[in-house]
Amino acid sequence: MSSDLNNSSTDKPVVSTANSSNSTPYVGETRVNLIAIDLVARLSRGIESTLPVTQLDIDPANSPELENIKDQTSLLPDDTFRAFIQLFRFLDSHQLELAKLRIKAKNNEPIPNGTLKMQEETMINGGSEIIAEHHQVIHEHIGFLDESWDAFSLKIREVFGQTENTEHWQGRLEAIIDDIIPPLSDINPVLAPIEWAGSLVLDIAACEISRKLDQELKKLGILDQALREEMIVAIKTQQTLNRHLHDNELASGSWVHACQMTYDGEELKRYPCAVNEAIIMREINFVDKKLSQLIAPIKEYLVQRNEYYARGITVIREVDCFCDIAPKIFQDIRRIYEAKEIIKRRHRATFEQTVYDLGLIIFSYLGSMRDVFNQRPFDPEKKKKFLADLTYNFVRDTEVLIHDIGTMIDTQSSGWRSKKAEKKRMEGDRCYENMGWRQRPLVKPSEVQRILRRVQKTMRTIWCLAIASGTGKIMESIEGIDEIRAHVTFDASHESLRRLRRVLKENVNADLERLNKLRIKKEPKSYMGQIRQKFQRTNQKC
Known part of the structure; x- marks a missing residue:
């Protein structure tokens, strides 16, 4: 914005036109x-x-x-x-x-x-x-x-x-x-x-x-x-x-x-x-x-x-929008994954696997995006494969998984498990004395659906960024006559593009590692193993 516009005040008076008839052109x-x-x-x-x-x-x-x-x-x-x-x-x-x-x-x-x-x-x-x-x-x-x-x-x-x-x-x-x-x-x-x-x-x-x-x-x-x-x-x-x-x-x-x-x-x-x-x-x-x-x-x-x-694809807008939501992707996936506590036991494993697959597809695709943007020298065939094959598969697979997760939340959630999880969450609310504490669990199907909808919006943002990387800038002209088209090189020539490369570098591998940690769980002990463990604890106390 020009300095004139930046310095304009809300209370700035409109210019007087008194004696305008005697003014020069x-x-x-x-x-x-x-x-x-x-x-x-x-x-x-x-x-x-x-x-x-x-x-x-x-x-x-x-x-x-x-x-x-x-x-x-x-x-x-x-x-x-x-x-x-x-x-x-x-x-x-x-x-x-x-x-x-x-x-x-x-x-x-x-x-x-x-x-x-x-x-x-x-x-x-x-x-x-x-x-x-x-x-x-x-x-x-x-x-x-x-x-x-x-x-x-x-x-x-x-x-x-x-x-x-x-x-x-x-x-x-x-x-x-x-x-x-x-x-x-x-x-x-x-x-x-x-x-x-x-x-x-x-x-x-x-x-x-x-x-x-x-x-x-x-x-x-x-x-x-x-x-x-x-x-x-x-x-x-x-x-x-x-x-x-x-x-x-x-x-x-x-x-x-x-x-x-x-x-x-x-x-x-x-x-x-x-x-x-x-x-x-x-x-x-x-x-x-x-x-x-x-x-x-x-x-x-x-x-x-x-x-x-402007209407259309504008690279800077897509890049800035992605960089704003990228750090939240894993947080949303994790919260949906941990909502398994309200899913019926016989469907819980399927729910866990589906959410994990969704996260894996997202972070693997972002890893491919990072590699394409960072390639030196530039390989047009690799970029073409990324846009034609990987992006198409990414959109198709994420849509299917998000739909499946939403269906399971609606049909396979348990009412009493939801109440039990809500009671446990209340303890956290009282402990932290607010409802905004970190990692606050989702205990109602409606809450999980809201986070899932945000993930769906995020997928749309990622797709727009990928398209912008291939087509460059295609947007409506101010005059509304012809489209404005411009190729954009995803290098460090612009602050937003430097920020994009930094965000991809910082988040992709770290989020993929955190996603895999969600799958690490202890093997369930047999009934006799649980009894032996209790006796061992009793002997240690004695």
Whole structure:
């Protein structure tokens, strides 16, 4: 982004046009350019300003609502870029219409009165409509956050109600015990031992109940804290979107102002009904120069951001996206693998093998990708084999395995095993006093499915990177006429490509080694072997 755009402030005032009728054409062009810079600065907030939710590393299993918000709002930069594209193409088309008018004036063809005024109105209305559509897109994102906020509120109220109920029973526990056992010794001293024994039994039971109530309160407290933290992120994200909405409204005002300045010339005001072709030709030239000043900052911004947001394959975008998710691939595979605890015993071995095969295919393919990118000298046949054979097999095999894993999760998971695993996970939540501790296990089929969907998205990212490595850059041009094609050498010539080679080098072998360690397990002992082991431990203690 240019220094002008970086240094633009949200509170930057729109350039005043007072006494514009007495301004020289050069001053008018300069003012239009400044208004255009202000317009770009305001409209680009959706790209340049990072939303709070996008800065978080969200676990879909723990925070599905927050993950949904992140997925939804991640589309905003692309939506903003499309608004820029539409605005630029509209201006380009408008400039072509001016060129047609210039030809008519040059050929002394009749031009109706008020033509330039109509052109101004067309320009204002067309651009305002584009900005209004983008305004609606931002408003829809805010509406989605309103719905998420309601979901958070409902969950927090439910946790609050459960907490109050638990505290109530905790307070009533002693009173209930006192009511159960009457003072038998007052009735008959002979019954004192019975009273003592009954009190002892109830004290033990009360202690156990009190312990469980304390655990439940701690669990509810952890859940309440997690929900409130997520809600704060959602609120901050919504506040940022509201600022985007306000900037969009200001951008709409800047657009109207820029259009008025573009068509605000001395000759046009002095001869509002002029039909003299020489005067109109001169006015068209003035308008065209100002229009070029309006287009320039918009086109400059599009050129700078086209690599990341244009439709098609853009190598830098695919590389950066892969480098962001690469370190998480093994973590997701491991968590799915360890979800075997909720799978029925007779299907567990098949589940383990299928998840292992998925990880093996992924990391083996990434290893091949690393070798292709690092080959010296470059071997085109090896690259061709990688794209034609290995990539095709990778996509086909991973799709089948992901489908099989999802089916097993839905059909072969055990309800009581899931409850048992959840109880064990609660111990970890209480131990770490939060729900974000590392290696938090997946104990519900829905949680495993969410992580599996993220793995599926990752496969798509890897595939896009592979295609980009073979085809280079193929993307939509700013003008929308021809595709932009460019070969890209995957060497260290660009920071993103250096980062890609570094990520592949650091992660592939290490992740493959960690994957193999998941398969290392102790051989189950026979029944007699287990008895002998118990006796050996007893003798050692003695």
